[in-house]
Amino acid sequence: MIRPLNPRMAATVPPPVMAARRWLDGITFPEDRPLINVSQAAPMDAPPEGLRAAIAEAALTETAAHLYGPVLGLPELREELAAQWSAGYGGEIAPGQVAITQGCNQAFCAAIATLAADGDEVILPTPWYFNHKMWLDMAGIRAVPLATGDSLIPEVQRAGRLITDRTRAIVLVTPNNPAGVEYPAEVLAAFTALCRRHGIALILDETYRDYHSGKGAPHALFKDPDWADTLIHLYSFSKAYRLTGHRVGAIFAHQDRLAEVEKFLDTVAICPNQLGQRAALWGMRNLGDWLAGERQEILARRAAIEAGFPALEGWHLLGAGAYFAYAAHPWPVASDDLARRLVEEAGVLLLPGTMFHPEGDTGARKQLRIAFANIDAGGIARLFERLSAFRA
Known part of the structure; x- marks a missing residue:
């Protein structure tokens, strides 16, 4: 031992x-x-051949692709995310409300690091994504299980009964990992309202949003001009563009919170993967179809x-x-x-x-x-x- x-x-x-x-x-x-x-x-x-070619070209021709970059990510990628998310969700998201991370797991860890301390609590619906539970355990934060029953959809009333003075956030993953279910827009709106009433954060992990079965935006949370007061939104490029090995994710949050996120990211990675970020940006601009x-x-x-x-x-x-x-x-x-x-x-x-x-x-x-x-x-x-x- x-x-x-x-x-x-x-x-x-x-x-x-x-x-x-x-x-x-x-x-x-x-x-x-x-x-x-x-x-x-x-x-x-x-990844598709065009994306691999873009990675190769960046590796051969861009000196900056091999150097430290901004801790919160490439400005061009943050701007592209802000523009596409604003258009897709029908809201207003500024580039300063977006940060790039080394995968979505790091985005979750960074968010939690700004929210909770030793002995605090975070509510996780079960079945939960095991890496979320693992990080909370390592950080000394109590994961409070929220049973979802036969529907696998969390109930806001049941969640409300679990909130204490140590609760700092509720975490939702939709489409869900591991259950696959898609949380209805009205459920997400109800959880946002619950979190706002209690002054806690709603962490919404939408790693699999690109495979949602419905048409249009899966929710209207970004239409609220004050969305960043409550919502912390997470995303991953790993699944969308087959960039699992390049580790590129994103976090959408209040600009003041991202200033705290920057401390975390600077300590654990200094900056996101430079080639991965360029690949994500190229994918967003060229791989829609x-x-x-x-x-x-x-x-x-x-x-x-x-x-x-x-x-x-x-x-x-x-x-x-x-x-x-x-x-x-x-x-x-x-x-x-x-x-x-x-x-x-x-x-x-x-x-x-x-x-x-x-x-x-x-x-x-x-x-x-x-x-x-x-x-x-x-x-x-x-x-x-x-x-x-x-x-x-």
Whole structure:
């Protein structure tokens, strides 16, 4: 055992995706039955060729692409985000209300660092995104679980009963990770009003907004001229432009809060990835039609998931959307044990619901997350074949 060790770090769970990958150690999958990996929500393909060419050109011709840049990100990228978000959401967002981060996880960490201190509380709907819970644990901030019931949509009345004098924020993710569900605009508006009444922040993570199934803006929160008094909005370029390895995210917040965010970012990264930022900017300016096609493909995979689930005897699809399906299995086996067995017996790697709930949550023992965006229609069909044949 290493000594000394921060007890908060010791009490934080290992990264769930990495833990699940270790289940593969020592297992060989036959060529005619390769592993179906639906454990992680990440594009498996490289960015489109035009975007890769833009990255290469920047690397070869722009000296600034290899140097420190502004802590809060490239001014051009902040301006582009402010302009496109203002147009898309029908509100007024200034470039000074946008900062660029090393991925959306860093945006969340930076936001929390400005909001909460040791012993404070942040409300997380369950099932939660495990990295949000991990950061709160490491920071000594209590994650207060907000059960979402069968609908997987958080209820504002239930959330209101959890607010105390130590509550600093409520975190919502839509389309949701891990449940896939899309939160209705009226739910988001009600949570904004609740947070405003209590003087706390609403952190809205819209990493998967580009794959929302509805037309137009998913909510009207930015139409409020005082949105930045309550709302902290997070975004990721990883999924939209397949830039997972380049680590580019964004945070939209009050300019005064971003001055505090700057302290955090300067300490942990100094500046966002320079080539990644240029790639994100090029993508925003040139890949609108391509991204629309990517969205249609993800929606088609979602439809294939929804169409195939009724054939799985005893299974129940709880939620589906963006990159994820969240389901209840029929077996008298805890989901963490079942997930390990599915690797060896069915050649399927997915994540158990126990990774997205507080320890001891009985409902989580029946739940599994499937990151279906990683497989095409043929892969989805093969996934259903293996799940149908599996017996616990």
